[in-house]
Amino acid sequence: MSLFSELRRRNVFRVALLYLVLSWMILQVADVGVSLLGLPGWTGRFAFLLLVIGFPLVVVFSWAYEITPEGIRREKDVAHDTSMTADTARKMNIAIVVLLLFALGGMVADRLIPEDTVSASSVAMEVPDPAGPSDQSIAVLPFVNMSADKDNEYFSDGLSEELLNLLARIPELQVAARTSTFSFKGSGASIPEIAGKLHVAHVLEGSVRKSGENIRITAQLIKASNGYHLWSKSWDRKLTDVFAIQDEIAAAVVGALKVTLLGEAPHARVTDAHAYELYLQSKALANLSTRDSFEEAALLLNDALAIDPDYAEAWNELGTVQVNQVGQGFVPRKIGFERARTSKERALLVEPNNVRALSGLGWIAMYAEWDFFTAAQLLRQARELEPGNTKVLNTAGALAGTFGQHHQKIPLYEAAIERDPFAMTVLSNLAIAYLNAGRLSDASERIDDMRAVEPNSFLVANAEAWLTWFSGDSEAALERFTDLGGSTGNWGRSFALHDLGRDDEIGEAIQLLRDAGGRPSQFAAVYAYIGDHDRAFAEFERAYQMRDDWLIEIRGFKFLESLYPDPRWEALLRKIGISDADAEQIGI
Incomplete structure (x- = not known):
């Protein structure tokens, strides 16, 4: 046989x-x-x-x-x-x-058989796409801090953000932005629910255990539709190996998602291990957004730069802290913006293609210096390097709006929201843009999204008040603006009072606006709306002399349309540098 x-x-x-x-x-x-x-x-x-x-x-x-x-x-x-x-x-x-x-x-x-059912509350947060999320899309969730010392959470959060930024540098990969992914920290939401809300097909999660100079990192890539682990690995290494681990994780994600790279794969930026710790600690402090936390963050970043003067990301973060100090009123505008520009330029000197530096300098050029040509160049370069970077898209949208290019502004904001659906600032920008474009239904949907993210946010109350006013219900709008209070509330009250024929009360609203620190551009808008064009242009001149940054946004406000026939309007646009001729010269 x-x-x-x-x-x-x-x-x-x-x-x-x-x-x-x-x-x-x-x-x-x-x-x-x-x-x-x-x-x-x-x-x-x-x-x-x-x-x-x-x-x-x-x-x-x-x-x-x-x-x-x-x-x-x-x-x-x-x-x-x-x-x-x-x-x-x-x-x-x-x-x-x-x-x-x-x-x-x-x-x-x-x-x-569908794996999961998305709750009704989450439907409004999804970007409609009949084809579903791209197979080459991913969200990086905050890695869990498994260290005995819970104060090490800055390290696990920071490492997660660094991984997210590394993957975002791959143009062929769609990566959900930090604002949205970190909103799920400690939420207990399931992987399919998170992926559905962020409109991604895959989720990267993991844990970090740090003890002195030793780290243990575990990472796993999960396919959201079925919960299967496409890849997972653990590392027990020294802190100095953290950059090599980031590169290995990024390479594994690219391989598992079958991403075809058109260029060289990006690598984690290597620096001294102690400087890296100081950098991550500074980011955690900066996120608290207080006067003391900003100052402490700046001190830590300067310590990191003393160790590694060519640490581009530390220069970048220092510039961001300095911009935020100005925004919160903790540092004078001129001094703060000069410091921020110097820091961002130093980052760009070390890394000429650093998108964070390009975007940050573009923002400073636009809002602080009114150098729109430079802003456009920097943002154009940043978009070429990272087309899906939400901060770049948001700033580019604002620049387009500065020149009245609403057909460009709205799609840029929409693209940013697709990557970062929980970004309140971008949602607010988009809702206000819809209102001024007469798209009230779209604005209402975005306000619903904002309410789902932060129901008690001032941005929600502000957008709701303006939606009510644009809808023509001046009585209800007056109530909402009164409840809102402050400079924004009294500004809106002035418009509603005029609609209701109560012009005798507008003087009081303007005084309250002045007491609340209202901007010259706001006074100008009120005078323009009630028909006092001479006082409106006088306030615009004052805004120009004070470098009121709201002045560069005047082409986005529908209630200023009564000024368009006045020759002084076109002269004002040319003086600021935001006329149609300027837009054509810059290439916007």
């Missing part, structure tokens, strides 16, 4: 096939167990290794032994006329068919 015939008679082929089918089913169960029970990422690999080792043992066993009514006996001890191999073969055939049917049924169910 030939070897092949003997292998068939002893059911070796059937045993091998049965083992392979069973192994596949075991691996599927192990994969689900890792997702549902939070088992370590190596659990699946360990099960696979055991099954591989077991395969030759099972094959050898099936050759050497036979199942008989008396139990398992060595094959050579069983007479051929009493052998049960034919009966065993029939039973194994049935078992194989049944298991294959189960496996096929599971595969069909996986494709036909």
Whole structure:
């Protein structure tokens, strides 16, 4: 008898096939167990290794032994006329068919049965796309701090953000922005729910344990539709290896998502390990947005730069802190912006293609210096490097609006929201842009999105008040503006009072606006709306002399349309540098 015939008679082929089918089913169960029970990422690999080792043992066993009514006996001890191999073969055939049917049924169910149902409250936050999210889209969730010292959370958060920024530098990859991904920190939301709200197909999550100079990092890439782990790995390294680990994670994501890179893959920016810790600590402090936290963050960044004077990201972060100090009124405008520009320029000197530096300098050129030509150049370069960077898109949208290019402004804001659906500032910008474009229904939807993110935010109350006014309900708008208070509330009250024919009360509203620190541009808008054009242009001149940054946004306000026929309007636009001729020269 030939070897092949003997292998068939002893059911070796059937045993091998049965083992392979069973192994596949075991691996599927192990994969689900890792997702549902939070088992370590190596659990699946360990099960696979055991099954591989077991395969030759099972094959050898099936050759050497036979199942008989008396139990398992060595094959050579069983007479051929009493052998049960034919009966065993029939039973194994049935078992194989049944298991294959189960496996096929599971595969069909996986494709036909939806994994999860998104709650009604989350529907408004999704960007409608009938085709669903791109397969090459991902959200990086905040890595969990597993350190004994809970104060090390700055490190796990910072590492997560650095990974996000590294992946965002890959143009072929769609990466959800930090504002939206970090909003899920500690929420307990499921992976499918998070992916649905962020409109991504994959989620990267993990944990960090730091003890002195030692770190343990675990990362896993999950396909949101079925919860399967596409890739996972753990590292036990020294702190100095953190940059190599970031590169390895990014490379694994690119490979798992089958991303075809058109250029060289980006790499984590390497610096001294202690300087890196100081940098991450400064970011955590800066996020508190208080006078003291900004000052402490700046001190830590200067310490990091003393260690590594060519640490571009530390220069970048220092410039951002200095801009925010001006924005919060903690530092005089001129001094703060000069410091910020110097810091951002130093970052760009170290890394000429640093998008954060390009975008930040573009913003400073536009709002602080009214150098719109430079702003356009910097933002154009930043968009070429990172087309999906939400901060770049938002600033580019604002620049387009400065020149009255609303057909460009709105799509740029919409593109930013697609990447960062929870970004309140961008949502507010888009809602106000819709209002001034007469798209009240779209504005209402964006305000609903804002309310879902931060229901008690001032930005929500402000947008709701203006939506009410643009809708023509001046009485209700007056109530909302009164409740809003402050400079914005009294500014809006002036418009509503005029609509209601209560011009005798506008003087009081203007005085309240003045007491609340109202800007010259706001006074100008009120005078323009009530028909006092001379006083309106006088206030615009005062705004120009004071460098009121609201002045560069006047082409976006619908309630200034009464000034358009006045020759002084075009002269004002030319004086600021935001006329149509300027836009054409700059290329906007």
